[in-house]
Amino acid sequence: MIRFERVAKRYPNGREALVDLSLTVSAGEMVFLTGHSGAGKSTVLKLIALIDRATRGQVEVAGQSLAKLKRHQIPAYRQQIGIIFQDHKLLYDRPVWDNVALPLIISGVARKEMDKRVRSALDQVGLAGHEHNLPLELSTGEQQRVGIARAVVGKPPLLIADEPTGNLDPDLALDIMQLFKRFNAVGVTVVIASHDLHLIDQVGGRRIALASGRLAATDTTHTSPLSTPSIYAS
Amino acid sequence: MPRDTRSRRSRGWGNAITGYFERHAQTLVSSLGRLLSMPLATFLTMAVIGAALAIPGCIYVLVQNARSVSVAYTDALDLSVYLKAGASESQAHALSHQIGLRTDVASVRVVSASEGLKQFREWSGMGVALDALKDNPLPHAIIVKPRASQADPSVMLDVMQRELMAMPGVDQVSMDAAWVHRFLALLDALSRTLRILAILLAVAVLVVVGNTIRLDIDVRRPEIEVTKLVGGSDAFVRRPFLYGGLWYGLGGGLIAYAVVSAFILGLSGPIDRVAAAYGSHFVLHNLQGGAVLTLLLGGALLGWLGAYLSATWQLAQIEPSSEK
Numbered sequence: 018m019i020r021f022e023r024v025a026k027r028y029p030n031g032r033e034a035l036v037d038l039s040l041t042v043s044a045g046e047m048v049f050l051t052g053h054s055g056a057g058k059s060t061v062l063k064l065i066a067l068i069d070r071a072t073r074g075q076v077e078v079a080g081q082s083l084a085k086l087k088r089h090q091i092p093a094y095r096q097q098i099g100i101i102f103q104d105h106k107l108l109y110d111r112p113v114w115d116n117v118a119l120p121l122i123i124s125g126v127a128r129k130e131m132d133k134r135v136r137s138a139l140d141q142v143g144l145a146g147h148e149h150n151l152p153l154e155l156s157t158g159e160q161q162r163v164g165i166a167r168a169v170v171g172k173p174p175l176l177i178a179d180e181p182t183g184n185l186d187p188d189l190a191l192d193i194m195q196l197f198k199r200f201n202a203v204g205v206t207v208v209i210a211s212h213d214l215h216l217i218d219q220v221g222g223r224r225i226a227l228a229s230g231r232l233a234a235t236d237t238t239h240t241s242p243l244s245t246p247s248i249y250a251s
Numbered sequence: 252m253p254r255d256t257r258s259r260r261s262r263g264w265g266n267a268i269t270g271y272f273e274r275h276a277q278t279l280v281s282s283l284g285r286l287l288s289m290p291l292a293t294f295l296t297m298a299v300i301g302a303a304l305a306i307p308g309c310i311y312v313l314v315q316n317a318r319s320v321s322v323a324y325t326d327a328l329d330l331s332v333y334l335k336a337g338a339s340e341s342q343a344h345a346l347s348h349q350i351g352l353r354t355d356v357a358s359v360r361v362v363s364a365s366e367g368l369k370q371f372r373e374w375s376g377m378g379v380a381l382d383a384l385k386d387n388p389l390p391h392a393i394i395v396k397p398r399a400s401q402a403d404p405s406v407m408l409d410v411m412q413r414e415l416m417a418m419p420g421v422d423q424v425s426m427d428a429a430w431v432h433r434f435l436a437l438l439d440a441l442s443r444t445l446r447i448l449a450i451l452l453a454v455a456v457l458v459v460v461g462n463t464i465r466l467d468i469d470v471r472r473p474e475i476e477v478t479k480l481v482g483g484s485d486a487f488v489r490r491p492f493l494y495g496g497l498w499y500g501l502g503g504g505l506i507a508y509a510v511v512s513a514f515i516l517g518l519s520g521p522i523d524r525v526a527a528a529y530g531s532h533f534v535l536h537n538l539q540g541g542a543v544l545t546l547l548l549g550g551a552l553l554g555w556l557g558a559y560l561s562a563t564w565q566l567a568q569i570e571p572s573s574e575k
Binding site (some may be wrong): 066088100108167171 | 267270271273274275377395473476477478479481483484485487488571
C-alpha cells in the first residue's frame with residue numbers, strides 16, 4: 018500500500034527531516050509511526066498526503082509514484098485518503114454536518130446519498146444527533162471524532178492520522194484509538210503518528226520507530242516487542 | 252450491450268449531470284447568502300462598481316438621445332438642386348424624375364423659375380424692384396427630400412450632394428448642413444470618449460472585484476487549506492468566489508441602472524422646457540431593453556472575470572501549510 022524507498026526530505030530552512038528512509042506498509046495494516054518530536058513522523062504523513070514532496074527517493078502509495086503526480090492530480094489523489102490532524106482542522110463556522118460532508122460535496126455525491134453517509138459516519142464515531150452543532154459547542158474529544166468522521170465518510174482505503182490523541186485525556190485517547198482499530202478491522206489501512214507508546218501497547222499494531230529522520234526500529238507483529246533495540250528502550 | 256447496463260449507465264450520467272447543476276446552484280445561492288450576511292460591505296463594493304458602470308451608462312444615454320435629435324433634424328433637411336440658366340422646365344421635370352428613382356430619395360418637387368420668383372416676391376417684399384426686371388433671373392429648381400437612413404446622416408447627405416452635383420444640367424446643390432456636420436462630429440467624439448472611458452472603467456471594476464475577492468480569500472485561508480487537504484481542487488475552491496464576483500457585478504449593474512435612471516429623471520424637466528421653447532416634443536429616453544441587458548450582463552461578466560483572475564492567482568499560492 019505504502020512504500021518509501023531511500024526517501025530524504027530537506028526543508029528550505031536546511032533541516033533534514035528524513036534521511037534515507039525506507040519502509041513499507043501493506044494494505045489492511047494498522048501501523049504506528051513512533052519517535053520523539055522531530056523524528057520525522059509528521060513528515061512521513063505529509064509526504065503521503067502530498068502536503069510536501071520528497072527531496073530524494075521514491076514514495077509510492079497504492080502502486081502510484083507520488084513524484085509523478087502533477088499538481089492538478091493531487092486533489093483526486095487526496096480524495097482517496099482520509100487525513101486526521103491533532104488540531105482537527107475543522108471549519109469552526111460551519112455545523113458538524115457541513116464539516117463531515119465536505120469530502121462528499123467535493124466528490125459531487127448526490128444530496129440524498131450524502132445525507133445517508135454523513136449520518137452513518139457520525140453514528141460510527143458516536144456523534145449521531147450532533148449534526149447541527151457547531152464544532153466549538155463540542156468537547157475536544159468530540160471535535161476529534163468529527164475530524165475522524167470527515168476522514169472516513171468518503172470510505173477511503175487509507176487513513177493517516179497525525180497525533181490524533183495528542184490533546185486528549187487517556188480514556189478519550191483510547192476511545193479514539195479503538196475507533197481506528199474498528200476501521201482497520203474492516204480493511205482500511207491505518208497509519209498513525211503517535212509518541213504515546215503506552216496507548217499503542219493498549220491498542221496493538223505494528224510500530225515503525227523513527228529517530229532523526231531515520232528508521233530506528235520496526236516490528237512485524239502488533240503484539241511482539243520491537244525487533245531491534247528501540248530508541249525508547251532506555 | 253444489455254439493456255440493464257445501458258439503463259444504469261444513462262442513469263449514472265443523469266445523476267452526474269443533475270449533481271453538477273445541483274452543486275452549482277447550491278454554490279450560487281450560498282455565495283449570495285454569504286454576501287447578504289455582510290450587507291454594508293457588500294453594498295459598498297456594489298456601489299463602487301455601480302458608480303464605475305454608471306458613468307459610461309450616463310454618457311451612452313446622452314449620446315443616444317442626442318443622436319435621435321440629430322436624426323430627426325437630418326430627416327427635415329432638404330437639398331435644393333438649381334439647374335443651369337437656360338434649362339427648360341421639361342428638362343427640370345425629366346431630371347426630377349431621374350432623381351426620384353434613387354433609393355436614398357424620399358420625394359422630389361420641381362419649383363419652376365416663375366413659381367420661384369412668385370415665392371420670392373411674396374417673401375422678400377421687393378415686388379416693385381422685381382417688376383423692373385425684364386427677365387426672370389431665377390433658374391428652375393428641384394427640392395429633394397432624402398430618405399431616412401441607418402447610415403451616418405452627414406456622410407449620406409455629403410455623398411448625395413456630390414452625386415446630384417455631377418448630374419447633367421445641374422448648376423448648384425445647396426444644403427444648410429454645416430451645423431449637422433459639427434453636431435455629428437461632436438457626437439462621434441463623445442462616442443469615442445465613451446468607448447475609452449468604458450474600457451478604463453471596466454478595468455477599474457476588475458480591480459475592485461479582484462481586490463475584494465483577494466481580501467475574502469485571505470480571510471478564508473484556513474478554510475481553503477482544509478478544503479484542499481480533503482481533496483478540493485482549485486476549481487472547486489474557486490467556485491464560490493466566482494459566483495461572489497458575479498453577484499457583485501450584477502449588483503453593481505443594477506445600481507448603475509438606478510443611477511442612470513435617476514440621471515435621466517433629473518434631466519428630463521429642464522430638457523422638456525428647452526424642447527418646448529423650440530416647439531419640439533422631444534422626450535429624454537432612458538436605457539432601452541438591449542442596453543439594460545448589456546449593462547447588467549456586462550457588470551456580471553466583469554465581476555466574474557475580476558473574481559476569476561484574482562482567485563486563480565491567489566489560490567495557486569495557497570497550499571496546505573508545511574514547514575518552510
